[in-house]
Amino acid sequence: MVLIGEAVWASAVTLPVEAWRTVCAACAAYPYFAPFALVGFLSLATYVGLLAAQLLVCDLLLSDNLKTRYKADWALVTGGSSGIGRAIVEKLVGQGLNVVIVALQDKLLDELFAELSAKHPHLQFRKVGVSLAERDESSYMGPIIAATSDIHISLVFNNAGFICVGFFSDVPLGKWMANYHCNATCALPISHHFLNRMMEAKRPGLLAYTSSSACLFPNPFSSLYASSKAFLTMFACSIAAEVRSLGIDVVVVHPSPMATNFFKAGEGLAMLMAFKKLAAGPEVIADVLFSTAGRFVVRDQGAVTIFFRLVLKVLDSVFFAELTSWFAHTTGDYKQFTAQRAAAAKAKAQ
Incomplete structure (x- = not known):
């Protein structure tokens, strides 16, 4: 159990460092890539890092007795x-x-x-x-x-x-x-x-x-x-x-x-x-x-x-909203509700 714990801790410490080194190397080789790499790394790191902290603190270490x-x-x-x-x-x-x-x-x-x-x-x-x-x-x-x-x-x-x-x-x-x-x-x-x-x-x-x-x-x-x-x-x-x-x-x-x-x-x-x-x-x-x-x-x-x-x-949420508005009409749900609307209009007309 101790060895497993040490391995998990080593991975948690080593992986972010290695990832950061890889990002830095890519930025040095391709300077125009740097802003995108930095933003992408920080976006993922802050979220995944928080998930890892929540898993460790909430699910493994502390009591939930309110x-x-x-x-x-x-x-x-x-x-x-x-x-x-x-x-x-x-x-x-x-x-x-x-x-x-x-x-x-x-x-x-x-x-x-x-x-x-x-x-x-x-x-x-x-x-x-x-x-x-x-x-x-x-x-x-x-x-x-x-x-x-x-x-x-x-x-x-x-x-x-x-x-x-x-x-x-x-x-x-x-x-x-x-x-x-x-x-x-x-x-x-x-x-x-x-x-x-x-x-x-x-x-x-x-x-x-x-x-x-x-x-x-x-x-x-x-x-x-x-x-x-x-x-x-x-x-x-x-x-x-x-x-x-x-x-x-x-x-x-x-x-x-x-x-x-x-x-x-x-x-x-x-x-x-x-x-x-x-x-x-x-x-x-x-x-x-x-x-x-x-x-x-x-x-x-x-x-x-x-x-x-x-x-x-x-995909940014605003971009995703645009995709949804353009393609929602191709889904089965849209076609189903459109058919229901037509049936209701026909029944009302009769």
């Missing part, structure tokens, strides 16, 4: 009745934390609440059955505030979200707006409220966000999903800079495809379903969020997300 790290008693999870949210809830329970579960008021929420209460009588659970897709935030913030007024929430997981598919012009605006509010805007009042409570109590805390690798690229035929997740990522990165010195951490994760109800909602999108075979279980994201919290702000999870990020090291 109860101990934040001296926490209570956590809140949105979208906590299924998928990634449920995996987060179960991991919190495994660490001995009491949990407030915010989700749609349905059978899934009731069954999870009953199951957790029966299995863990030494812990406390509260459920808030609301829709986070409402334009008026008071419709969900009122119940959330009422359910948490007598406890201190140290850990907030903004996880709720869903996907709508189809041409933007064909899907009813109300459905797009609900998608927008659930994926993006509901995180603002929730974060604002609990951040202020953490600051007033002068206690450490965590604000966590479940974004998506989809935010890295244009997503025709699911336009609100990509754009709302991009908003969530930049929002998290921005407030992280404001609160770290106060002992409050922010983390946002970009999952690769997950084996959740997400794929059921996106069944009409062939491009999305192509990634289904690569999907991992939602517990993977819970593990990544817990291990990354307080150590790094942004975490790319899985081979798909890392591959996407590396593609953007080769």
